[in-house]
Amino acid sequence: MTSLRLLHSWIRANDPGPIALLDPEAPELVDGKAVTGVRLSGPLAEVPRHEILESLNLGATIIYLHGDTGPLHELTTMLEGIGITRLRHGHPEVKPRQIFSSDDVPHSRRDLFGIAGNMAELPDETLLGEERERLALNLLMEKEGIPVSALADAPSHGLNLQTTGCTACGVCVKACPVDALELSYLEIGPDRRISTLSMFDAACVGCRKCIDLCPEDAFTVRGNTSWETRLGEPVKRPLETIPTVQCEKCKTYFPMSQGGTLCQTCKATRDNPFGIRWPEGVPKPPGFKY
């Protein structure tokens, strides 16, 4: 993946004004405006969206994309749709007065002495790309004075999830990398409680781990959430409420709808104490239960 990581501190230290990101395969530039050009080490189309937005926040006044923009085209269109025209497809009149490689960024004195040209914070490299995109887009909207409601129709990478048949096992809650899912409990008796699986739509980064790991295939995707939702206040949305009862053996809670006093695991162990299971996909002999 092509990265602008080294470019970020250069932008912050130098306040370069407009810059042009040049795809290695892009056609030659012709005479025109003088801007700083950055020859990318890989395809322009692979530059992560969050790094583009971060570059705008760090001090690039305009970014020209010169070459095949691939999925970045959607970002340009989305920003243009809300009146932000600082990300543009490279036009043939850009002639860089200075070109350097994205892998070999020149150091200025201000860079070397750590004296930034502006006080913008460098991105937190430990966060997921989708989370960095959310933070960077939020900051850009703030700087441009545009309300998040302007993005009500713009789909984000977040997923609009529903569930049916959840057993409140908690696997998805543990798997979610951004704590977008939560199980809460209301005790209604010594061994009974109502379990509720809820979701914070604003947090979801669309990684699909919850969907892939759910043992009950309980999730359904109803499209993507909007960027307005992603950038808005976190609101807890209940997905499913499950009356549960405590297993008398292992003490975990399981859905009352399954009946009995043992959870599925303890029931299977009781019924089949030697733990023999027929291999998956092989036809079972008559009368073999497991």
Ligand code: SF4
């Ligand atoms: S949705 Fe699936 S993984 Fe999540 S708690 Fe319910 S059953 Fe478990």
Ligand code: SF4
């Ligand atoms: S898709 Fe990923 S981020 Fe979204 S709720 Fe599921 S695990 Fe969490």
